[in-house]
Amino acid sequence: MEYILKNGIVYDPANEVNGEKKDVYFKDGKIVEDVSADAKVLDVTDKIVMPAGVDTHAHVAGPKLVLGRLYRPEDSRRGVTQKTKNERGESGFSIPSCPTTGYRYSRMGYGTVCEAAMPPLEAKHTHEEICIIPNIDINPLTLFGNNWFILEMARENKIDEMAAFISAWLKITKGYGVKIVNPCGSEAWGWGMNVHGYDDKPPYFDVTSREVVRALAKANEKLGLPHSIHIHPNDLGHPGNTNTTIETLDSLKDIVKSNSKAASVRDQIVHCTHMQFHSYTGTNWRDAGSGAEEVAKFLNHNKHVTGDIGQVTLDETTTMTADAPMEYDLYQLSGLKWVNADIECETAAGIIPCIYSPKTPVSTLQWAIGLELFLLTKNPWQINLTTDHPNAGPFTRYPRIISWLMSAPKRMSMIENEEVHNWAEKRTSLATLDREYDFYDIATITRASNAKVHGFTDRGNLSVGSNADIAVYDLEPNNFDPSKDPEAVEKAFSRAKYTIKDGQIMVQDGEIVSTKPSQVLWTNVKGMEDEEKAVLDQVMPFFTQYYSVKWENYKVHDHFLSNPIRVDIEMEGK
């Protein structure tokens, strides 16, 4: 089937197209240069046309989502809808059901989402959930930062072995890249402890976070993976953690980026996730302040780093992370119901509801710091819009964040009218920042940059040959001032006029008109087979002795994947 998106105002930062009125052609799921006279015309005159959104970091599939849904039935009842001709019934706000997740991303004009934390032991479950999320492609990142084998290899600085291990484990788990969460800290949680700072060690393993992160970054570059290491640094959510964050990112600047074809798409060595949670000054919550200026300054001077924000949306939500000791700290603060889990030999997890109230000082401070990071970072290619869904708020609030970024008057009115606590004004510089994003910037931080960060070339852009993943929004940018009408911006970005995924129209006028099964993207490194076998032989006695599952049950077999997209990487020098 051929289509023409006629007369749209196109924003395609990857091709430096900034608000040009032009047609976009697509055929058989791909963007093409031209189509025949039989092509169906979709009249989008003067409406915004962008590549479909790419979410850099969210938690949408896996056991912690299931656990969250089970223990928060009160969340599941929010947003309940009856099933329709095209969709199953929806439920949930911060932890929507699997089908709901797909529908809501589609409605916002998104096409690809990164599941940011997949424990190897729970990878099967994660893929099973991905199978029932419709309409979006998902690339899961495998957790490595507290894996016992990795800790031992890092201690002995065995980078080659580690690279082979990662290569093997990406195949075993069908993962896309390397995720690190509170390196060494989640392991220390097994002893009821945490690590503090970048040079602390967990019990037993005589290795620091610094050694683990640097080793993983080197191994990642040795393999030339499409995505860099994706790190959630130590000390998340602790006042004064700005130093740890900068120290972590700074320690990686000497690592040489791979010049493999896959890695050449991206610029960064490290992607720092939910930076808002890592940008606090002070010594406790009484004297806490904003470290956004320091972190943004670091980003502005260091091109080896990209980040996403984890913007607080001022909602009641559910936090869930492999940073289990942090969740315990949160439980100590709030006293709300708490779930804790240990993933044997690999990682840990915690879940707790969180109420980000605009009336409370800490939530407001977090909200303001996120916005500061957006507004102080000069290059939008270095930052991505996320809420670390659902940790700082549900992904369905992206349109609201876009409206905040595009309207300084809106931000000021929230501060001046005391819609938020006065810490936003007293402890951050938000009230002094009058920068406003334009639609080109928004397209950058929600699709172009995000795709580049993950090493995608077939999405996040409207180049000929790319997937026909396209979003059209019902706004006429040439006749509209987003600064003056942020509510209209939020409304338009919440309900796409069209969402097209692989050439199929999924959403029309904000309603789901069709669905398609999700596809999982995973990375297959070629040329490491011998090294992988050697490392498997090495770890197998330990695995057999200590894991509670048998090796054959550990692996994610092909039948667990629906329509996988295998990203083949030729190992450099092989």
Place this chain on the structure above:
Amino acid sequence: MKTITFDVIKRNQIALEMDEVIPDNIYSWEAEDFDKYAVPVGNSRFPITDFFDITVEGTADSPAEVKMIFNGDCGRVKYIGNKMSAGEIIVNGDADLHVGAEMSGGAITVHGNCEAHAGREMTGGTLEIFGNTKEFTGASYIGEWRGMRGGKITVHGNAGKQCGECLVGGHIHVKGDCDILAGIHMRKGLIEIDGNVNRWPGGQMKNGNIIIRGRLGRLLEGFVEEGIVTNPVVNGIEFEGTFIQYKGDIALKGKGHLYIDAEKNRDKLSAWEDEDDEYISLGDNRLR
């Protein structure tokens, strides 16, 4: 005034969900509007006229002018009066789950028994049940931490477990007996129980008041006796009689109060001296 009568034709195996059929939504509906309406049943919708004979009399300009009458067994009709803000609903029979849930105004009367979650999270209005209710009367939704916030629930029969769970306002009056954990997690409001209470009222309560006129089976350890009070005034209402007053739940530094009838629960009183059948006051602040 508009009166809409729903005569039950058949009791369906799968419950009907009537949350859309409330005075707020249907005050302007005529008989033909009901003919067109399909009610959610499980994962489908069916014509409401398959289940009810509906008659409409009179006119209404607002929800407050609507009276809905259900005649027959509504034991498989859920969400009657859910989120209603005005008007009147009378059920001449039993009602299924969530009757009056989240209602903010108006009045519901049920001349039968109710399933669980009656008056769940209601914020205003009155709900009167002449039969028994099952679990979670006036409570929060499962997992939620805010229950009933306002209005009044009167149960003429017995109430099931966890009546008034997470109560943060309003008044629940159970004229019969009450099962375990009445007022668990409550933070405000009043629960009045005329009958006996099985066990553990007020567990983890932070504030609010519970009055028990009947016999109490077992009290939790987190309640400390404050003494004997006569005709206490609680939430602006004077309760006749002599009560043992407790404070709790101290496990959560709670400041709630539990009053139990002193005569019927004399074994609970720590310094009871009944040789001459007189109460010995323990003073206002004496703790056990």
